[in-house]
Amino acid sequence: MDNKTQLLQLLKERCEQQTIEENECFSASSLADACHISRNTASQYLNEFVKQMLIVKVNSRPVYFFAKETLEKKLGIELTETSYDSFDDLLSASQKDFEKLIGHDGSLRALISRCQAAVAYPDHGLPILIHGATGTGKSLIANLMYEYGINQGILQKDARFIALNCSEYANNPELLTANLFGHVKGAYTGADSDQPGLIQLADKGVLFLDEVHCLKAECQEKLFQFMDKGIYHKVGDNENWYHSSCHLIFATTEDPQQALLGTMLRRIPITIFVPSLNERPRTEKIELITSMLQKESRHLQRELFISNLAYQTLMDHDYKGNIGELQNVIKATCANVLLHEDEEQLCIHLLDLPDALILAKNSLQMKYYNQEQEETMIPVRNLNRERRASSPLLTLYSHILETFQNSRREKESYDQIITRCKFHVQNFFDLLFFNQKYRFISSNESYLLKMLDKICSIVMNKYSLIVPNSQIKMYSKAFVEYTKNANDALIWLSFHKDDVEPLCAMVKERYPRDYSVACEIIENASLNLDIQMDDFMSIIFTLALIKTDKEENNGRVGLILCHGYSTASSIADTANHLLHEHIFDGIDMELKISIDKIVQLVDDYLKQKSPIQELILLVDMGSLEAIYEMISLSNCNIGLMNYVSTATALEVGHLIQQGKPVKDILSEVKGQFTLSTHFIEGMQKQDAILTICATGFGVAKKISELLTASFPREIPVNVIPYDYQSVLDHGREDTIFTQYDVQLIVGTLDPQIEGIEYLALESVVANDGIQTLLRYVSPYLSEPEQILFRQNIMKNFTLSNIVNHLTILNAEKVIDDVEDFVTEAEERMNISVDPTVRMGLYVHVSCLIERLMLRQGIEHVDGIEAFRSANAWKMEKIREAFSGIEMHYSVEIPDPEIMYILNYF
Ligand SMILES: Nc1ncnc2c1ncn2[C@@H]1O[C@H](COP(=O)(O)OP(=O)(O)OP(=O)(O)O)[C@@H](O)[C@H]1O
Numbered sequence: 026m027d028n029k030t031q032l033l034q035l036l037k038e039r040c041e042q043q044t045i046e047e048n049e050c051f052s053a054s055s056l057a058d059a060c061h062i063s064r065n066t067a068s069q070y071l072n073e074f075v076k077q078m079l080i081v082k083v084n085s086r087p088v089y090f091f092a093k094e095t096l097e098k099k100l101g102i103e104l105t106e107t108s109y110d111s112f113d114d115l116l117s118a119s120q121k122d123f124e125k126l127i128g129h130d131g132s133l134r135a136l137i138s139r140c141q142a143a144v145a146y147p148d149h150g151l152p153i154l155i156h157g158a159t160g161t162g163k164s165l166i167a168n169l170m171y172e173y174g175i176n177q178g179i180l181q182k183d184a185r186f187i188a189l190n191c192s193e194y195a196n197n198p199e200l201l202t203a204n205l206f207g208h209v210k211g212a213y214t215g216a217d218s219d220q221p222g223l224i225q226l227a228d229k230g231v232l233f234l235d236e237v238h239c240l241k242a243e244c245q246e247k248l249f250q251f252m253d254k255g256i257y258h259k260v261g262d263n264e265n266w267y268h269s270s271c272h273l274i275f276a277t278t279e280d281p282q283q284a285l286l287g288t289m290l291r292r293i294p295i296t297i298f299v300p301s302l303n304e305r306p307r308t309e310k311i312e313l314i315t316s317m318l319q320k321e322s323r324h325l326q327r328e329l330f331i332s333n334l335a336y337q338t339l340m341d342h343d344y345k346g347n348i349g350e351l352q353n354v355i356k357a358t359c360a361n362v363l364l365h366e367d368e369e370q371l372c373i374h375l376l377d378l379p380d381a382l383i384l385a386k387n388s389l390q391m392k393y394y395n396q397e398q399e400e401t402m403i404p405v406r407n408l409n410r411e412r413r414a415s416s417p418l419l420t421l422y423s424h425i426l427e428t429f430q431n432s433r434r435e436k437e438s439y440d441q442i443i444t445r446c447k448f449h450v451q452n453f454f455d456l457l458f459f460n461q462k463y464r465f466i467s468s469n470e471s472y473l474l475k476m477l478d479k480i481c482s483i484v485m486n487k488y489s490l491i492v493p494n495s496q497i498k499m500y501s502k503a504f505v506e507y508t509k510n511a512n513d514a515l516i517w518l519s520f521h522k523d524d525v526e527p528l529c530a531m532v533k534e535r536y537p538r539d540y541s542v543a544c545e546i547i548e549n550a551s552l553n554l555d556i557q558m559d560d561f562m563s564i565i566f567t568l569a570l571i572k573t574d575k576e577e578n579n580g581r582v583g584l585i586l587c588h589g590y591s592t593a594s595s596i597a598d599t600a601n602h603l604l605h606e607h608i609f610d611g612i613d614m615e616l617k618i619s620i621d622k623i624v625q626l627v628d629d630y631l632k633q634k635s636p637i638q639e640l641i642l643l644v645d646m647g648s649l650e651a652i653y654e655m656i657s658l659s660n661c662n663i664g665l666m667n668y669v670s671t672a673t674a675l676e677v678g679h680l681i682q683q684g685k686p687v688k689d690i691l692s693e694v695k696g697q698f699t700l701s702t703h704f705i706e707g708m709q710k711q712d713a714i715l716t717i718c719a720t721g722f723g724v725a726k727k728i729s730e731l732l733t734a735s736f737p738r739e740i741p742v743n744v745i746p747y748d749y750q751s752v753l754d755h756g757r758e759d760t761i762f763t764q765y766d767v768q769l770i771v772g773t774l775d776p777q778i779e780g781i782e783y784l785a786l787e788s789v790v791a792n793d794g795i796q797t798l799l800r801y802v803s804p805y806l807s808e809p810e811q812i813l814f815r816q817n818i819m820k821n822f823t824l825s826n827i828v829n830h831l832t833i834l835n836a837e838k839v840i841d842d843v844e845d846f847v848t849e850a851e852e853r854m855n856i857s858v859d860p861t862v863r864m865g866l867y868v869h870v871s872c873l874i875e876r877l878m879l880r881q882g883i884e885h886v887d888g889i890e891a892f893r894s895a896n897a898w899k900m901e902k903i904r905e906a907f908s909g910i911e912m913h914y915s916v917e918i919p920d921p922e923i924m925y926i927l928n929y930f
Pocket residue numbers: 125126127128157158159160161162163164165166278348349352
């Protein structure tokens with residue numbers, strides 16, 4: 026196959042396989058690359074194909090090409106042209122008959138199906154009366170009925186559409202009658218030949234009689250016979266009958282009952298009412314303005330911009346002449362701009378609008394200049410992006426607004442409104458979570474996710490909210506999605522500012538606490554991540570946080586407790602999802618959390634939920650069985666089940682839904698689930714490097730991430746974050762050493778495990794440290810990869826990078842504070858920290874500050890009493906040295922934390 030044929034073939038395939046949109050794969054350069062030819066050659070071939078009518082070209086930037094036949098099949102239309110100025114032009118050309126009506130899928134939907142029925146009715150349609158104020162689109166609808174008849178094969182291709190405006194003959198009814206029915210020679214003075222009437226000319230087609238109320242009674246009567254039997258007399262010939270089978274469409278701006286004879290009305294079986302512009306949804310008004318502005322932009326061949334103020338004024342004006350007037354206003358405005366602007370780009374400002382619009386502005390709303398509120402010029406070409414709203418975020422915005430407006434119209438309760446809106450938010454989160462397209466994230470995004478996780482946790486903690494980690498993850502994903510669509514979201518909001526206002530006000534007023542939490546998360550995100558969120562995003566977050574009556578518990582609570590980052594919340598989410606009801610909450614727990622802490626978490630949670638009559642606890646480990654005795658609930662039945670799984674949660678959920686008492690639920694579920702076990706023998710132990718930190722598992726995890734990120738590619742050495750305390754307590758007997766062949770431990774404090782090398786965090790970047798690491802990883806890396814590994818280590822393991830990575834605090838500031846603390850502690854105790862552990866101490870104290878801010882300080886540790894009495898003086902010195910940090914960060918250091926710090930000295 027030669028290059029040229031191959032190019033055409035490729036384009037056909039792409040058109041078949043891809044959705045038709047402004048996609049790079051339809052550009053000349055992409056096609057050229059795929060066919061291994063130069064861009065110029067590809068362009069030349071493609072343009073030749075355009076001339077041969079094989080390819081359709083869209084002259085946007087870049088230029089897009091589509092295989093004509095495939096495109097036509099896909100869109101179900103016939104394209105008469107092969108070159109379009111823009112993608113919008115192509116899309117408009119691909120719209121068929123009624124699809125051209127803005128509102129065809131909205132306020133005009135019911136009306137359109139009646140029109141379609143009128144056209145399709147055998148043998149040649151039913152007479153129909155279109156009633157509506159001036160400029161509402163009556164003539165356009167009549168035209169589209171005709172087009173529909175042709176497209177559906179109901180009318181023959183050569184059938185005619187003939188329109189007659191009866192008002193033009195208001196003073197000459199005889200002439201109107203003669204024009205309508207035709208006349209014979211000599212019928213009246215000047216009738217010097219036989220003439221066919223419009224009824225005859227429209228035979229087998231459509232005759233549209235506009236302003237039919239201007240038809241005099243005699244003329245109406247003359248029409249009856251035709252409407253009844255399809256026959257009529259020409260003027261001047263009362264003997265011969267003439268026949269026509271045209272479809273009659275009437276239109277009037279007047280009340281039909283007043284304007285037409287009753288006998289006439291009885292002969293018109295279908296009457297439709299076209300709503301005025303004011304009666305149509307605001308979204309349709311936006312769409313109308315948008316499409317008209319874009320049409321002007323294409324017509325003038327200039328890029329058009331409109332200021333926010335001008336746009337709002339266009340939106341707010343009350344158009345007595347409806348769409349017709351709106352169209353004239355837009356044309357007049359563009360003409361004004363053209364008069365005094367000679368640029369490539371035309372900008373519509375408030376004063377370019379016709380005087381009538383400016384004078385009619387019913388209130389003078391003064392805007393005070395504020396740097397953040399500069400007047401925005403909206404590119405007209407972007408206006409309909411939201412109409413196509415391909416991004417799920419914008420779809421969510423539109424759904425919420427629409428739902429709110431509908432619910433208010435239906436006078437639904439606040440709870441119903443919120444439940445409906447929450448449904449869309451949940452769908453959005455589900456999509457981000459479960460849809461393949463959104464599941465994988467880039468490394469930038471994973472950074473955002475981590476930060477947002479932290480921000481959400483801090484804020485939730487501050488408000489003592491127990492929010493499952495899975496939900497926090499959802500918020501983070503929503504943020505990431507926002508960053509991708511921020512621009513479109515702002516444009517959307519600039520359109521809907523007034524519409525969303527009542528929703529925002531309602532949410533702020535009725536759910537102030539949830540709103541504050543949402544705002545705080547968003548403000549912190551803006552501050553730390555340089556993302557400017559719009560107000561509507563705070564509303565969406567608030568909606569996600571609000572608990573509606575349906576989610577309240579009716580005194581019965583299902584709670585899942587599991588170890589792991591999001592195990593409990595994931596099981597709860599899945600079960601709730603499948604049960605179509607919020608039955609369970611999940612509390613996710615760190616791996617090494619103490620029973621006391623768990624009880625405290627559960628107590629806090631139950632306080633939020635009280636009063637509770639029945640509680641079902643589903644837990645993941647036998648060791649948790651004891652907690653139900655420690656929970657401080659009185660007058661409440663508590664049921665506890667072990668070894669929770671999604672299946673058990675579902676079963677329990679079903680029974681809760683059926684209203685079964687807790688006792689019965691337990692006995693029903695018991696015995697239904699048996700554990701199955703498998704044993705796989707002979708697995709060889711894999712090599713591993715452990716990362717540990719006395720500060721906590723989280724830090725160990727981050728160190729392992731930094732280390733793994735330093736490998737130029739994946740290698741068969743497992744880098745496993747592990748619990749420092751566990752290694753310390755069990756030594757070589759710890760299970761980790763039976764599972765893995767641990768080669769090296771990297772961490773902040775040496776757990777002194779015999780026979781296993783320890784590498785202090787601060788030594789990782791030193792030459793010896795890198796050599797140590799290389800000893801374990803070099804067998805898997807080539808020489809250039811080893812160099813890269815070394816560079817990555819140097820880059821990743823700087824103190825400020827580690828602190829930055831581990832905390833959300835400002836690394837430089839926190840390191841300064843920690844340095845002051847360490848120096849002061851050294852001076853007060855007259856000792857100095859061993860340089861080999863200095864970096865570990867810095868990291869430890871930085872993380873400690875954050876933990877204290879999150880109120881996650883370690884309050885209790887075994888042996889603290891003995892330590893206290895043996896080290897009272899040193900502890901006092903550390904406390905004094907730490908007082909600067911305490912004051913600055915408004916935290917308080919508990920004794921066990923001082924004990925940990927002293928370990929470093
Ligand atoms: N739903 C619509 N979508 C897009 N354009 C519309 C729509 N309705 C009307 N228009 C446009 O508005 C203008 C006025 O419409 P049209 O002339 O059909 O109104 P009309 O009701 O027949 O007015 P009149 O009673 O004054 O004759 C036309 O340019 C038409 O194309």
